[in-house]
Amino acid sequence: MPSTQEKLIELLALNGTVFISGQDISETLNISRTAVWKQMKRLEKEGYQIEAVPNKGYRIVALPSIMSKNTLQWGLKTKWLGKNMVHQIKMPSTQTKANQLAQEGCAHGTVVIADRQETGRGRMNRSWFSNNDLGVWLSIVLRPNVPPLQGPQLTLVVATVLAELIELDVGITPAIKWPNDILINGKKIAGILTEMQAEQDKIHHIVIGIGLNVNQLADSFENEISKRATSLKIETGETFEKQKLIQSLLKRFEEAFDRYQLTGFSEVKDKWESFGYKINEEVSYKAGNVEKQGVIRGISTDGALIMENKQNQIETLYSAEINW
Template identity: 60%
Template structure:
């Protein structure tokens, strides 16, 4: 159920071109006029510009640009995703916090978002540079009723969602590098980290971490990644609204997730392969201590990479390191 504040925000949004009286809000939400006034005060402290005129009521004039639980939920018209948002100005890692919340029994669709991460992390315990307010750093808690073997499909689903959203917002050609990165040209712009707690036949929870470089300049990136990473701003010379991008991702993710549960993985597989980085190109890969070459042909139902080797055989790679 939505909180009182969320319902007040929804009423203000629905009446953004007119005034809504405190009495009307009180009646519709079944709360006191004093409670309405207190909630308005909190919203104003959060940066909302709210006009209050006697005998007319309240009207929203403008919303703040800074991130908060309130601003993130303003205009977020999802059914279940992001109904519970945990926002932090600064945190060690949204992924760590989301895992803790998941273990404590938080709701399916809970989202953890931070302005800055002190210890952002990616796949294989690699560091993700996110100690700034210029990107999207968030983690989503999911409790899908699917077998644990299907968990890798959610990483691929997330990749297609991010690629679709970012392509629409920027008109850039966003590519998905197996298994969990998004590239513009040959530089990384976003990454995905999926972690799971499961029993043999049941997923207890998934936590999907998402990091997107949005408004950073190349000059602000650490020296060790300056030639490997980029941002939306760097590629388009445009400064983006972090809030609007987060909401666009959450909207698209919920829709794709629900569709996946209804129709299965085939549509995601096709979308991924249409956006795959270096699809049908020759790459060098390392499996164990063996180095080989092959042509990337797509992905399997279980999220593995399909490669055609020098003998024209299609082999399946689950954990190989690839020289991209």
């Protein structure tokens, strides 16, 4: 249930640069005029710049520079994604927190965001270097209406969203390394971790974790990581406003998820392959403890990697060790 302050912020956001009278706020939120004034003073203490004009009312003219749940939701143009949001300056892991909330029955589209993670993690329980406020670290709780076998497709949906975000909002064309990494110039800039709880015929929830390196410099990474990782700032020389990136990411993902639920995976498959890393190139890989070589031909309709081996046979890989 949104707090009075959250309702007030949403009301002011809907009005944008237009003044809204204290009386209208009072009636809409069912609070006294004195309570309206007190709420405005609280917002000012949080860093919002409020313009108050007699006989006109109130409007917000500037937001706080520090990211918060309120500033993240201000101007967030989504219908359902991120309407329920948890933001903390630091937490052990957004993925752990989101899984906990999902088990407790939180709403579809709940978003958990941390400025920094103390124990961020990726696939295979590998650690993710995110104990800093230079990247985007968030997890999304979904309750999709698809069979459990299709759950892994959502990793590929998110990958296409991240790739398009980087290409269209930043101006760099990345590559998607199957199944869950986003690369620029061969270095990792983003990763995706998807965890699902389901029965044989029903998904209870899926939690998708996203890590995106944004404003790190080369010396922000530990030595070993710096050889394999990059950031938007390293690649462009620009500093990015994380809040805008998060809002754009959530809006793009909501649109992509709704299309996926409506039309299926074929559009996602085409987009994924347009960004696919080393498609039509030869790599070595291990499947079933057998070392092989083959050419990556794309992904299948269920999201598996399609490989053409040395014998010109097509193999469909759901799990494999690939020497990229």
